[in-house]
Amino acid sequence: MNKVHVKASTKEYDVTIGTGLDVGSLLSEVHKICKIMLVSDDTVYGLYGKKTEDSLKTAGFEVFSFVFEHGEKSKNISVAEKLMIEMTEKGITKIDLLLALGGGVVGDLTGFAASVYLRGMDFVQVPTTLLAAVDSSVGGKTAVDLPNGKNLVGAFHQPVAVFCDVDSFQSLPAEIYSDGMAEAVKYGMIYDSDLFGQIENGTISDEDLVKRSVEIKAEVVEKDEFDKGPRHILNFGHTLGHAIETLSGYSIGHGSGVAMGMAVLGAVYLSEEDSARLNAVLKKYGLYNIPSYDIHETAVLAKVDKKAHGNLIRAVLPVAIGEVKLQDVTVEEWEEILRKGIGRLS
Ligand SMILES: NC(=O)c1ccc[n+]([C@@H]2O[C@H](COP(=O)([O-])OP(=O)(O)OC[C@H]3O[C@@H](n4cnc5c(N)ncnc54)[C@H](O)[C@@H]3O)[C@@H](O)[C@H]2O)c1
Ligand SMILES: [Zn+2]
Missing domain, CATH: 1.20.1090.10 (Dehydroquinate synthase-like - alpha domain)
Known part of the structure; x- marks a missing residue:
């Protein structure tokens, strides 16, 4: 297991990279037990959703899940709005966590919601594509697209932790x-x-x-x-x-x-x-x-x-x-x- 420390001015955090990572237990080392809204797309949720939920629950977190259709077309304000409505319904507050399980689309949209929901809350990145692992999950750029261009609405918002299990690349096309x-x-x-x-x-x-x-x-x-x-x-x-x-x-x-x-x-x-x-x-x-x-x-x-x-x-x-x-x-x-x-x- 490797750790890379990211020292952004607004937040410092570790990117943990390895195989067979137990996300729940690793997260409990860096964040107190709380409610978690796990955000994923249908493909990734089908592959790793249950396993991740179980790991988080075993560590003591209360877990809800929001799943949307995979693909860049979902990275928009209306899906983010649906997510945030769901968060209010589940009683997610500022002390809770959003967790992005998926590629860059899931990570960008989740980070965006975390940056504006209740004027900002913490979120965790669990990248499952190589692209999200090497790039989008780190650095704090979050965004959704407008019909006439990508990433035109967004915010800088660093995650509190990134957990990258390279085993998940095995299922990538x-x-x-x-x-x-x-x-x-x-x-x-x-x-x-x-x-x-x-x-x-x-x-x-x-x-x-x-x-x-x-x-x-x-x-x-x-x-x-x-x-x-x-x-x-x-x-x-x-x-x-x-x-x-x-x-x-x-x-x-x-x-x-x-x-x-x-x-x-x-x-x-x-x-x-x-x-x-x-x-x-x-x-x-x-x-x-x-x-x-x-x-x-x-x-x-x-x-x-x-x-x-x-x-x-x-x-x-x-x-x-x-x-x-x-x-x-x-x-x-x-x-x-x-x-x-x-x-x-x-
Ligand atoms: N925030 C940043 O700094 C930053 C940097 C680079 C890219 N991005 C954004 O990232 C997005 C692209 O990311 P992406 O390529 O990860 O796209 P993506 O999230 O759409 O994932 C690509 C596809 O792979 C599937 N998938 C994900 N993980 C899988 C797995 N382990 N096994 C099988 N299928 C899996 C997804 O369901 C999806 O269909 C773009 O929206 C781009 O703008 C953001
Ligand atoms: Zn890029």
């Missing part, structure tokens, strides 16, 4: 596992060429992959919890990725969108050798696709992305494997960069 791998590749690209090399060679275990990714995320978040500057590097590949996700009606997963964003920028800014290495790793996980969306439309969507300010887009541009730089570009410049990158990949 290959493409969802790969989606998470895109984020791990991203950490290699922005911060750690050794991690990139280990992913490239296939020599890293899931536990170590999550641990190193969370360490990097924690370091970046500690420097810039509220996303004023340095944290923007975590957005590498995301501006185009989010636009692709939105335009595809979310039939293209988050990681696949991010992978396309990284490959396109890599083709413009990296050496031929580094760009080829990036593309080869993405290919290995079925993540290498050339975007076929209207470039102008993706650039227009970039303007409503959270990282846009005024008419400028905060671009995260690769310098080499393990290093990126931040640069503000106009929408027209962004469109030109995408055109060039997609042209080179095609």
